Amino acid sequence: xxxxxxxxxxxxxxxxxxxxxxxxxxxxxxxxxxxxxxxxxxxxxxxxxxxxxxxxxxxxxxxxxxxxxxxxxxxxxxxxxxxxxxxxxxxxxxxxxxxxxxxxxxxxxxxxxxxxxxxxxxxxxxxxxxxxxxxxxxxxxxxxxxxxxxxxxxxxxxxxxxxxxxxxxxxxxxxxxxxxxxxxxxxxxxxxxxxxxxxxxxxxxxxxxxxxxxxxxxxxxxxxxxxxxxxxxxxxxxxxxxxxxxxxxxxxxxxxxxxxxxxxxxxxxxxxxxxxxxxxxxxxxxxxxxxxxxxxxxxxxxxxxxxxxxxxxxxxxxxxxxxxxxxxxxxxxxxxxxxxxxxxxxxxxxxxxxxxxxxxxxxxxxxxxxxxxxxxxxxxxxxxxxxxxxxxxxxxxxxxxxxxxxxxxxxxxxxxxxxxxxxxxxxxxxxxxxxxxxxxxxxxxxxxxxxxxxxxxxxxxxxxxxxxxxxxxxxxxxxxxxxxxxxxxxxxxxxxxxxxxxxxxxxxxxxxxxxxxxxxxxxxxxxxxxxxxxxxxxxxxxxxxxxxxxxxxxxxxxxxxxxxxxxxxxxxxx
Amino acid sequence: xxxxxxxxxxxxxxxxxxxxxxxxxxxxxxxxxxxxxxxxxxxxxxxxxxxxxxxxxxxxxxxxxxxxxxxxxxxxxxxxxxxxxxxxxxxxxxxxxxxxxxxxxxxxxxxxxxxxxxxxxxxxxxxxxxxx
Numbered sequence: 001x002x003x004x005x006x007x008x009x010x011x012x013x014x015x016x017x018x019x020x021x022x023x024x025x026x027x028x029x030x031x032x033x034x035x036x037x038x039x040x041x042x043x044x045x046x047x048x049x050x051x052x053x054x055x056x057x058x059x060x061x062x063x064x065x066x067x068x069x070x071x072x073x074x075x076x077x078x079x080x081x082x083x084x085x086x087x088x089x090x091x092x093x094x095x096x097x098x099x100x101x102x103x104x105x106x107x108x109x110x111x112x113x114x115x116x117x118x119x120x121x122x123x124x125x126x127x128x129x130x131x132x133x134x135x136x137x138x139x140x141x142x143x144x145x146x147x148x149x150x151x152x153x154x155x156x157x158x159x160x161x162x163x164x165x166x167x168x169x170x171x172x173x174x175x176x177x178x179x180x181x182x183x184x185x186x187x188x189x190x191x192x193x194x195x196x197x198x199x200x201x202x203x204x205x206x207x208x209x210x211x212x213x214x215x216x217x218x219x220x221x222x223x224x225x226x227x228x229x230x231x232x233x234x235x236x237x238x239x240x241x242x243x244x245x246x247x248x249x250x251x252x253x254x255x256x257x258x259x260x261x262x263x264x265x266x267x268x269x270x271x272x273x274x275x276x277x278x279x280x281x282x283x284x285x286x287x288x289x290x291x292x293x294x295x296x297x298x299x300x301x302x303x304x305x306x307x308x309x310x311x312x313x314x315x316x317x318x319x320x321x322x323x324x325x326x327x328x329x330x331x332x333x334x335x336x337x338x339x340x341x342x343x344x345x346x347x348x349x350x351x352x353x354x355x356x357x358x359x360x361x362x363x364x365x366x367x368x369x370x371x372x373x374x375x376x377x378x379x380x381x382x383x384x385x386x387x388x389x390x391x392x393x394x395x396x397x398x399x400x401x402x403x404x405x406x407x408x409x410x411x412x413x414x415x416x417x418x419x420x421x422x423x424x425x426x427x428x429x430x431x432x433x434x435x436x437x438x439x440x441x442x443x444x445x446x447x448x449x450x451x452x453x454x455x456x457x458x459x460x461x462x463x464x465x466x467x468x469x470x471x472x473x474x475x476x477x478x479x480x481x482x483x484x485x486x487x488x489x490x491x492x493x494x495x496x497x498x499x500x501x502x503x504x505x506x507x508x509x510x511x512x513x514x515x516x517x518x519x520x521x522x523x524x525x526x527x528x529x530x531x532x533x534x535x536x537x538x539x540x541x542x543x544x545x546x547x548x549x550x551x552x553x554x555x556x557x558x559x560x561x562x563x564x565x566x567x568x569x570x571x572x573x574x
Numbered sequence: 575x576x577x578x579x580x581x582x583x584x585x586x587x588x589x590x591x592x593x594x595x596x597x598x599x600x601x602x603x604x605x606x607x608x609x610x611x612x613x614x615x616x617x618x619x620x621x622x623x624x625x626x627x628x629x630x631x632x633x634x635x636x637x638x639x640x641x642x643x644x645x646x647x648x649x650x651x652x653x654x655x656x657x658x659x660x661x662x663x664x665x666x667x668x669x670x671x672x673x674x675x676x677x678x679x680x681x682x683x684x685x686x687x688x689x690x691x692x693x694x695x696x697x698x699x700x701x702x703x704x705x706x
Contacts, residue, residue, distance in 0.1 A: 358632075361659040361680045362588055368681035369594035376601045405681055 032323050039315040044308060051304045058300065062293040067255040067267060070284060073211055074269040075253040077219070078280045080207050084123075085166055085276060088199060089181050091121055093164070096185035096195040104129045104195065105138050114140040123203040125178060130156070130194040141198065150196075159184050159194055166276045169201050169221075169229040169238060177201045177229075177238050201238070204230050211282065219282040222246070229278060234262060246279065257286070342519060342539070357408040364404050371397040422568065424461050427499055428453035428492055434471040435490065438479060445484045449475075454493040461568030466541045473538045474503045474561055481507025481559060498547075498566040505560075510553040518551060575695060582606040582691065583624035585615040585641065586657065587633045591680075595628075598684055604691075612636030616644060623649050625698060626675075626691045630657045631665050639669060646673040651702065653694035657682070 095113055096104075103109050114127045126141020134151025150156040159165040159182040167180040182196040208219045208230060221229035226242040228235070235243045243261045247254070253271040260266050265286040272279050375394045378387060428451075435449055442449045471490075478488045482505050491502045510518065519539040542549045546566045553559040582599065584606050586592035596606045607624070609615050612635050619627070627645065631638035642654050656669040656677035669677055675694040678687065 358659045362591070365659070365680035365682065366588065366591045366594070369591055369598065372684055373594050373598050373601075376598055380601070401681055409679070 028323055028327065032319050035319045035322065036315045039319065040311060043311040043315070047304070047307050047311065051300065051307075055297070055300060058296055059293060062290065062296065066284075066289045066293075067269075070267060070269040070282060070289075071253045071255050074271055074280055074282050077207060077211050077282070078253065078271045078273065080210070081204070081221070081278065081280060082273065082275065084203060084207065085181070088121060088123065088197070089164060089166065089183065091117060092127075092181050092195050092197050093183045093185075095127075096183045096193070101129075101187060101191055101193050104193070107138055107140075110138050111140045117197075123199045125198040125200050127198075128196045130182075130196055132160075132192045132194075137193075155180060155182060156194070159196075168223045168227065168277055169204075171239065201230065213282070214284070214288060216288055217282070217284045219280070222279050222281060223277045224249075224272070224279060234260070234283070353411040357411045360404070361408050364401055364408070367397065368401045368405075371401065422461050422463055424459050425464050425467075426457075426459055427462075427467070427501070427565075428457050430464060430467055431471055431490055431492060431501065434468050435475055438472075438475050441479060442488075445479075447479060447482055447485070448487045450487070450489045452489065452491045456494055457492055457499060458494055458567055460499060460565060462545050462565060463541075466545065470538045470541050470563070471501075471503075473535065474563075477535065477561075478503055478505040478507065478559070481505050481509075483507070495564055498564055500562060500564045502560060502562045504558060506558040509555040509557050509559055511555055515551060515553055519549075575699070577603045578605065580604055580626065580691065580695060581622065581624040583615065583618055583627040584608045585610075585612070585627060585633075585638075586630040587611060588630070592630075595682070595684075599688075602684075602688065604688070612638070612641040615641050619645050619649055619652060623652055626653045626655060626694050628655050628657060628687070628691075629674075630659075631669070632659060639665070639672060642669060642674055643672050651698055653698050655687075655690055655694065 095117070099109070099113065104113075110127065110129065114124070117127065118124050126139065126143065126145075128136050128141070128145060129138040130150060131137050134149045134153075134156050136146055136148045136150065139146040155165050155167055163184045165180070165182045167182075169177045169179055171177065179199045179201060180196060181199060182194055184192060184194050186192045204221060208221075211219050213219055218233045218235065220232040220235065222242050223229055224246070226246050228238050228240050228242060231237050244258070247256055247268065247270055249272050250270075251272050251274050253269060255267055255269045258266060258268050260268075260283065267284050267286060267289065268281060269284075270279055270281045371394050375391065375398065378391050378394065381387060431453065432451055435451060439449070441447075475488065475490075482488060487506050489502075489504045491504070493500060518535050520536060539549055542563055542565070546568075548564045550562045551559065552562075582604060584592050584596055585608075587610050589610060592608050592610070596608045599606045606628075607618060609618050612633055615627070615629065616636070618624075629638050629641060638656060642656070645652055645654065650673070653675040654669075654673070656665070656674045657680060658665055658677060659680050665677070675697065676690050678690065
């Protein structure tokens with residue numbers, strides 16, 4: 001949990017805290033992961049909660065929609081059964097009370113009554129009159145049951161007690177499933193008799209067939225002992241034991257979920273009969289009734305997965321874009337900082353150089369004048385033995401002073417970075433002229449110097465002497481880098497709103513480490529031969545002239561320096 | 575005009591430098607008066623206008639450029655050559671704007687200095703003629 005909390009807390013915190021630090025690639029990777037995790041978590045948690053809620057809501061609704069019709073169907077069918085039994089019982093009861101014992105004991109009369117009954121109500125198989133001692137007095141039907149005594153049978157006892165009796169399905173003498181309806185009647189004179197009719201259970205099958213169930217569904221009657229009262233497609237034939245336990249007793253139609261003995265997940269709808277010993281059951285496999293739900297569930301899952309995929313893609317896309325922007329901003333910031341640092345370094349070194357040059361120039365001027373005076377005086381003297389030697393020493397001092405003057409003047413030149421004096425100039429001409437200063441050395445070392453000046457190169461407004469110094473530096477460096485017989489190419493062409501000049505050599509090139517420092521003052525690779533100020537001055541001049549300088553180099557292949565300069569404004573000349 | 579007739583005033587707080595320079599000029603037949611600060615320079619000009627004044631820019635007290643400005647106001651015919659110990663062309667250009675004839679950087683080449691003095695005196699002469 002704490003880990004989850006830290007996940008939510010850290011990414012933004014890191015975004016803030018990292019602003020002032022250089023961000024390493026590993027930290028970007030970590031940050032990327034955390035932001036993606038945050039976006040995914042923030043999007044997927046509500047999405048998942050919604051999906052789960054929807055899932056259960058839909059499932060419940062669908063289940064209700066499936067269970068309700070099943071419950072109604074069982075209720076209607078149970079009513080049909082009850083109506084069927086009630087009608088038959090009432091008919092037998094009516095005959096028992098409408099006719100006298102004598103009339104019912106008359107074989108012809110009972111036969112006529114039975115014929116009418118069978119015409120009006122289907123399902124009657126036979127009809128018999130039994131006296132209070134259990135003897136069958138009269139009988140109409142397919143069997144010879146007249147004279148049979150039922151005094152010991154359970155149904156006889158029950159009908160004497162309750163007045164009406166509807167039996168379970170049983171085989172009896174007839175060897176086919178049937179149901180008995182028996183009604184007791186007491187005449188006003190106190191005489192009691194029982195009218196007993198047998199019903200064919202094929203009527204039950206017909207009522208169940210009226211439910212119009214699908215082939216994989218099933219409906220049947222059982223008694224409260226779990227004995228089948230009608231045939232079932234899956235759970236046993238009539239009078240066999242039901243293959244699963246009876247559900248709890250309820251007279252209201254009820255639906256329960258269960259796994260049947262065949263291993264199928266099913267809905268079982270059932271209702272107990274209040275007046276008879278029957279339970280009506282309807283079984284529907286979930287696989288078929290929930291087909292719609294499974295299709296909806298598939299759709300829901302598909303939508304959820306598409307949602308997750310979109311969230312993941314968006315999270316990765318947005319985070320990558322964000323990290324890319326951050327990296328770019330960081331790079332720009334670092335570049336800007338480096339430039340500021342560089343120019344600050346140049347400026348402080350410049351101030352130092354100016355101070356040193358000024359302090360050195362005054363004593364140097366004194367040495368110069370003193371030595372000059374010595375030379376003057378010596379020149380006026382007559383010849384004496386060591387005159388030439390002393391004169392040579394003085395000349396040497398003056399030469400040393402000259403050298404020092406050169407150094408201080410270069411230092412001052414660097415310090416003030418020379419003031420800009422703009423004029424309209426032909427850069428191609430300037431490059432050609434500057435390259436010619438070095439033509440002697442190039443010729444001597446057989447270096448091939450090629451100048452490719454685009455004829456459409458526009459004239460620019462810039463500082464001639466500073467640009468000369470820049471190109472002199474670049475050509476000097478290139479000459480130093482190439483070996484004898486090497487090649488230097490200068491390419492000048494229009495670029496955007498200005499010009500670009502590329503100076504390329506096939507010299508020794510530079511390492512990445514050297515490349516990082518080449519524009520720094522006093523950095524040199526010429527081991528004592530260079531001042532280390534050349535490229536630093538070049539950099540300063542180009543920046544001040546509003547241009548850019550870039551360098552590419554591969555060790556052993558060569559170096560390319562590219563300078564871009566703005567065209568400049570003629571008005572600037574005013 | 576002969577070099578011996580030139581009236582030169584040297585102004586610099588570096589005693590060793592400026593006296594030695596004066597001595598070297600003298601050896602070349604040029605008379606030069608030496609002063610070591612701006613106030614003395616103004617007094618010297620007031621006493622006797624030189625043809626050329628060699629004036630150091632950076633001095634304690636009154637600075638070279640102020641001396642130049644005041645001299646040009648009172649004695650416009652005096653030609654001034656500025657001396658600077660550091661390489662700022664800004665001082666030189668500012669000096670030219672204030673009326674200096676030219677500026678030079680230390681250490682000096684004495685022959686160049688004499689050439690510039692000669693040019694300054696020529697220029698002053700021509701200017702005077704035109705003025706007349």
